[in-house]
Amino acid sequence: MTESMQERMAQARAHLEKTRAAIARAEQDLRNTSETVRSRDRAVEVTVGPQGELTGLTFPDNKFAGMAGPQLAASVMEAFGEGRRRIAERVMETFAPLTGPNPHVPEGRGADVDWERIFGSALSGGRRTGGGRTRDRLRDEIHEDDTDAAPGGRA
Template identity: 60%
Template sequence: MSEPLQERINQAMAELEATQAAVARAQADLSQASATVRSKDRVVEATVGPQGELTGLKFVDNKHQNMTGPQLAASIMEAVQQGRAQMAQRVMNTFAPFTRPGPEGSVRRGLDLDWNRIFGSALDGGNQNGARRSGRNRLRDEIDEDID
């Protein structure tokens, strides 16, 4: 095996090991992460874990006692959806460096992740209007609509 090829293989292995270590650190950091959000009416406080799971729910100062069931449900849903959106954004920011190619001369190409597929409605805070969809998904939607 020629020396330049062996050097490139060694460099690629070192980059792979460094990337694996960085991903493991990011995963460990995120496993302890959470987002706590209050509803706009400041009645409900929801805590959401790194996978979008509800880990805590608090009714602030018993303000919920003067609400109807549907009002309280709306406040809960709003807080949970905002928490999920915050956690999704945090995960995306944490893993963003792995989606970009490495520096000049690097063998790292970067991952092509479909964040909308991974997080779904969490990215838009639960809004179904698709305002924050990527251009790729909007185009896919347009293509699907044309087929009908």
């Protein structure tokens, strides 16, 4: 028994409307999302909003007090990059099921989403590809400088 073209079109439209409604719900849910992340050295805590923006910055336990400026900056950037990566992953996980093909349109492929273009460096934790300097290397150099500093002073 084959479906008529009108039945297939009606099913395809119904699926499209369900998908549109699911996208609207997902957008609303994500509008209120955030990620709070601490740096590995526990000196910095950032909150990242739904569009990857910095919405909060705290310095728990005043651990930053003994840090040199570049070291503190590296901690902030590390935590912020991780927060952006987590938000990007949450968005991708939320929308991935909604980008598949419509089962009532056999010729359809679904949406091709270029997540890398949308989120850029957030997907790699802020690390650039193609020979760019990574924050981890910067952090390693800062730690090396700290070991070279004179006792009781800064480098």
